[in-house]
Amino acid sequence: MPQDVYDKVIMLAKRRGFIYPSFEIYGGVAGLYDYGPLGSQLKNNLENLWRYFYIYKDSCLEINTPTITLYDVLEASGHVDEFTDLTVDCEDCKLSFKVEDIIEDESSIQQAIKDETLICPTCGGKLINPHPVNLMFATKIGIGKTRDAFLRPETAQGIFTGFHLLYRYAREKLPFGVIQLGKGYRNEVSPRQGPIRMREFSMAEAEVFFDPNNKSHKNFSEVKDHILYLYDNESEFQLTMEDAVSKGVINNQALSYYMYLTQTILIQGGVDPKKFRFRKHADDELAHYAEECWDAELFSERFGWVECVGIADRSAYDINAHIEASKTDMYAMRRYESPKIVKHKKIVPKMNILGPKLKDKAGDIKAIIDEMEVTGQIENLTIPFEGEEYLIPKDAYDVVEVEEKEAGEKFIPHVIEPSYGIDRILYCILEHNYKEIEKENESYHLLSLPYQMAPIKTGVFPLIKDESLTCISEKIDKTLREHGISTSYDETGTIGRRYARMDEIGTPFCITVDHDTLDDKKVTMRNRDTREQERIDIDALPDFFKKQK
RNA sequence: GCGGGUGUGGUGUAGUCUGGUAUCACUUAAGCUUGCCAAGCUUAUAACUCGGGUUCAAAUCCCGGCACCCGCACCA
Numbered sequence: 039m040p041q042d043v044y045d046k047v048i049m050l051a052k053r054r055g056f057i058y059p060s061f062e063i064y065g066g067v068a069g070l071y072d073y074g075p076l077g078s079q080l081k082n083n084l085e086n087l088w089r090y091f092y093i094y095k096d097s098c099l100e101i102n103t104p105t106i107t108l109y110d111v112l113e114a115s116g117h118v119d120e121f122t123d124l125t126v127d128c129e130d131c132k133l134s135f136k137v138e139d140i141i142e143d144e145s146s147i148q149q150a151i152k153d154e155t156l157i158c159p160t161c162g163g164k165l166i167n168p169h170p171v172n173l174m175f176a177t178k179i180g181i182g183k184t185r186d187a188f189l190r191p192e193t194a195q196g197i198f199t200g201f202h203l204l205y206r207y208a209r210e211k212l213p214f215g216v217i218q219l220g221k222g223y224r225n226e227v228s229p230r231q232g233p234i235r236m237r238e239f240s241m242a243e244a245e246v247f248f249d250p251n252n253k254s255h256k257n258f259s260e261v262k263d264h265i266l267y268l269y270d271n272e273s274e275f276q277l278t279m280e281d282a283v284s285k286g287v288i289n290n291q292a293l294s295y296y297m298y299l300t301q302t303i304l305i306q307g308g309v310d311p312k313k314f315r316f317r318k319h320a321d322d323e324l325a326h327y328a329e330e331c332w333d334a335e336l337f338s339e340r341f342g343w344v345e346c347v348g349i350a351d352r353s354a355y356d357i358n359a360h361i362e363a364s365k366t367d368m369y370a371m372r373r374y375e376s377p378k379i380v381k382h383k384k385i386v387p388k389m390n391i392l393g394p395k396l397k398d399k400a401g402d403i404k405a406i407i408d409e410m411e412v413t414g415q416i417e418n419l420t421i422p423f424e425g426e427e428y429l430i431p432k433d434a435y436d437v438v439e440v441e442e443k444e445a446g447e448k449f450i451p452h453v454i455e456p457s458y459g460i461d462r463i464l465y466c467i468l469e470h471n472y473k474e475i476e477k478e479n480e481s482y483h484l485l486s487l488p489y490q491m492a493p494i495k496t497g498v499f500p501l502i503k504d505e506s507l508t509c510i511s512e513k514i515d516k517t518l519r520e521h522g523i524s525t526s527y528d529e530t531g532t533i534g535r536r537y538a539r540m541d542e543i544g545t546p547f548c549i550t551v552d553h554d555t556l557d558d559k560k561v562t563m564r565n566r567d568t569r570e571q572e573r574i575d576i577d578a579l580p581d582f583f584k585k586q587k
Numbered sequence: 588g589c590g591g592g593u594g595u596g597g598u599g600u601a602g603u604c605u606g607g608u609a610u611c612a613c614u615u616a617a618g619c620u621u622g623c624c625a626a627g628c629u630u631a632u633a634a635c636u637c638g639g640g641u642u643c644a645a646a647u648c649c650c651g652g653c654a655c656c657c658g659c660a661c662c663a
Contacts, residue, residue, distance in 0.1 A: 064637090064653090065654060323663085482625075536624090
């Protein structure tokens with residue numbers, strides 16, 4: 039059976055505890071995977087690398103919001119309408135069927151229902167009531183009296199729904215970014231691409247809020263000469279960030295900056311630069327809310343170019359949707375240099391007269407009067423309320439000219455969203471770093487993971503199982519662990535076998551203690567990629583690892 | 588979801604047509620050995636995807652479920 043890199047990587051991943059199908063003893067479930075011990079560490083390392091860039095380089099705020107998300111939120115965001123498949127019901131047996139299973143051309147469903155040509159595949163009854171069924175995982179909150187909810191299809195909505203609080207936390211200044219790492223859920227029709235298409239998956243998302251009039255980025259000038267790897271659906275090319283923006287290839291500095299961050303994170307994380315590019319969405323594939331979108335694509339031998347990160351300018355879409363649906367003030371304020379004084383006329387009702395006259399309606403009518411804009415002369419002031427017109431006599435109000443301060447103008451911030459599929463990136467990193475070499479006529483494989491990504495940083499071995507060597511090795515192992523350096527102690531078999539075990543899981547270094555160590559207090563440090571060895575003082579070991587990148 | 592293919596220890600496999608208690612290698616573990624790149628020897632652990640049927644007897648034949656792979660569709 040011919041094996042491609044995918045097969046080999048997946049085999050290794052399962053054998054060595056990186057990633058493997060979930061619940062396999064019960065037959066497994068497509069689209070669900072376990073991260074094993076090494077996989078979990080690898081994932082932590084990628085997520086922490088990502089955090090480093092977004093929190094320390096870009097000053098973003100990290101938050102955590104529930105994966106269970108209220109129906110109303112996802113209705114406002116458009117997911118309830120968009121994540122759907124059409125289904126029909128049987129009039130007799132009440133079963134439901136997906137329209138695409140029943141009829142070839144979904145667009146002709148209405149006509150087919152009218153013609154009564156659709157019959158139930160189970161009982162032969164008439165199929166009626168075509169309606170969309172959502173592909174999000176639905177659930178209910180509470181027992182008895184419940185509220186509808188879904189497992190979130192993206193982490194972003196949790197950020198948007200807290201925007202007004204976060205905006206205050208950021209002291210009402212734009213731009214600022216909010217990040218969230220977490221699980222997302224999609225009940226995929228047919229998740230058949232291994233870790234590339236999962237039903238429960240990890241995402242790292244940033245929502246960076248901008249004034250729509252100013253999508254510049256404060257760090258841009260610092261990094262503007264970096265080259266971006268671009269693809270416009272016709273050819274691949276490279277431009278500096280500055281050129282890309284000034285030539286209009288990339289719409290604004292902010293998009294360009296997050297593309298730069300993305301490229302840097304991925305390549306530092308171990309993505310092969312030759313298997314990396316940004317692809318610009320063509321106009322006809324843009325989501326209806328997006329003004330521009332670039333995908334970071336990673337090349338896989340099995341799957342071709344895989345979309346692993348989407349960097350979209352989502353404009354004001356989401357915040358606007360939540361303002362309208364929830365009636366919450368989520369506007370941002372563009373402050374004037376000094377407050378504007380606006381003069382206008384106002385009606386001030388005399389409540390000592392109106393009160394006794396209007397009785398219980400007085401309060402509501404006052405509220406209406408307070409909201410009225412006054413232009414020109416007022417004659418016969420009448421207020422419509424609960425279907426009746428109430429005449430307010432002239433002696434019951436004054437018209438006064440008031441001055442109001444306006445500190446600024448309200449607007450809906452725009453959102454630039456870099457959204458990372460962690461699992462896809464991890465798979466591609468494994469694939470890109472999987473190396474097969476010939477070694478003494480044997481095929482030998484290793485993972486050339488960058489130091490930062492490697493789940494285990496070093497092996498610690500006594501050259502032979504001799505008590506004088508093992509006790510030093512164990513001590514070195516313990517010391518390194520106390521310094522937060524993950525190690526793997528191994529005293530079994532030959533030294534070559536132990537090196538091989540470490541190479542296969544991407545461990546960049548191995549320390550060997552031999553008899554010379556007893557005299558000179560030095561150990562052999564072996565490099566995974568060069569296989570070179572050097573002698574290092576035992577005392578210098580913690581620093582040696584802390585200097586690695 | 589449709590059509591086709593596949594499913595055997597931890598991993599990769601032989602055996603399936605032609606039914607009779609499952610082959611080999613690597614890995615793992617214990618021991619001997621071992622002085623820097625998967626050495627060797629001994630021993631041990633360990634598998635027929637699941638359910639039903641046919642049969643004296645099923646990894647093997649039949650039916651169904653599940654998963655994976657390819658194509659189509661779907662999704663982005």
